[in-house]
Amino acid sequence: MIERYPTKKIFVGDVAVGGDAPISVQSMTFSDTRDVEATVAQIKRLHFASCDIVRVAVPDMESARALEEIKKQISIPLIADIHFNYKLALEASKWVDCIRFNPGNIGDKSRIKDIVKACSERSLPIRIGVNAGSLEKEFDNKYGATAKGMVASAEYNIKFLEDLGFEDIKISLKASDVERTVEAYRMLRPKNNYPFHIGVTEAGTIFHATIKSSIGLGALLLDGIGDTMRVSITGELEDEIKVGKAIIKDSGRSKEGLNIISCPTCGRIEADLVSAVAEVERRTAHIKAPLDVSVMGCAVNAIGEAKHSDVAIAYGKGAGLIMVSGEVVAKLPEDKLVDRFVQEVEKFAGSMDKSI
Numbered sequence: 001m002i003e004r005y006p007t008k009k010i011f012v013g014d015v016a017v018g019g020d021a022p023i024s025v026q027s028m029t030f031s032d033t034r035d036v037e038a039t040v041a042q043i044k045r046l047h048f049a050s051c052d053i054v055r056v057a058v059p060d061m062e063s064a065r066a067l068e069e070i071k072k073q074i075s076i077p078l079i080a081d082i083h084f085n086y087k088l089a090l091e092a093s094k095w096v097d098c099i100r101f102n103p104g105n106i107g108d109k110s111r112i113k114d115i116v117k118a119c120s121e122r123s124l125p126i127r128i129g130v131n132a133g134s135l136e137k138e139f140d141n142k143y144g145a146t147a148k149g150m151v152a153s154a155e156y157n158i159k160f161l162e163d164l165g166f167e168d169i170k171i172s173l174k175a176s177d178v179e180r181t182v183e184a185y186r187m188l189r190p191k192n193n194y195p196f197h198i199g200v201t202e203a204g205t206i207f208h209a210t211i212k213s214s215i216g217l218g219a220l221l222l223d224g225i226g227d228t229m230r231v232s233i234t235g236e237l238e239d240e241i242k243v244g245k246a247i248i249k250d251s252g253r254s255k256e257g258l259n260i261i262s263c264p265t266c267g268r269i270e271a272d273l274v275s276a277v278a279e280v281e282r283r284t285a286h287i288k289a290p291l292d293v294s295v296m297g298c299a300v301n302a303i304g305e306a307k308h309s310d311v312a313i314a315y316g317k318g319a320g321l322i323m324v325s326g327e328v329v330a331k332l333p334e335d336k337l338v339d340r341f342v343q344e345v346e347k348f349a350g351s352m353d354k355s356i
């Protein structure tokens, strides 16, 4: 059993981060934040896709002011992402649930004092978002863009906030490669108990981002590290949430939703298993119950998998078996199997809901 690192619980709006709170998944809009309608539309897409917390870029004062109207139209916690200009954080803090700033490009530390004061007055947490690509000069000169440099920057800024009496903090240490990212989080983890926002930044297209994030975030989650996360993908908003939730589930940090076991197929296959599994995945995506289900191509491994599955299909030639809790409940032609399987999964999930 992997123990999650015991961290302090903070709140971003009504979403708890750290402590015993579920690991939340965040994403970020790519609309022009000044365009309220487009930004709200993207936030609603993310919310519908089960995103827990959303972040928006605040590159100028008009964007910071637009947050007032954006916030009125959404019901998901909102984080303002601030670079370079601390005044944007001061304006944004009037409307959002958390401020993220990058200490490497906010400039004079006295400006951070003003951000801390504004956040304290409104009980807003701050994410110290360290990026390997934009470390403060002193750390960059001393360590370069290394894990050590990222950790040194984070430690300096944590202490700076703590000295101001501010401890409503979460921390991220992002690099664009997996190794530095994992090394930095592992290095910093034993040194404080603030919740960590984990992520591999600028991870690329869905293919590469999924691999990098699965390795990096998976490694950290299996170390018990990570309280909230973002999978950074050059692509569709919804994909970030889908991949993020899957990483949490497949690393065993969440039981929510179906664990679908399917075989890779081989020369023994006599059915269209690829289409069947895709259809099963699509038609059961709404189910939150923690079920193990299997969709197998032939009798070789299907019966064994079915014994450990809540609901299973074993395909054969032109027909197959539906099994529930290891018992055969139906033998049906191939074209009827997925319909019955989905029915049985929904029934099983419903019976679990009633037993809770």
Ligand code: SF4
Binding pocket: 263, 264, 265, 266, 267, 268, 269, 296, 297, 298, 299, 300, 301, 302
């Ligand atoms: S379950 Fe059957 S079809 Fe699927 S990989 Fe195994 S032997 Fe091949």
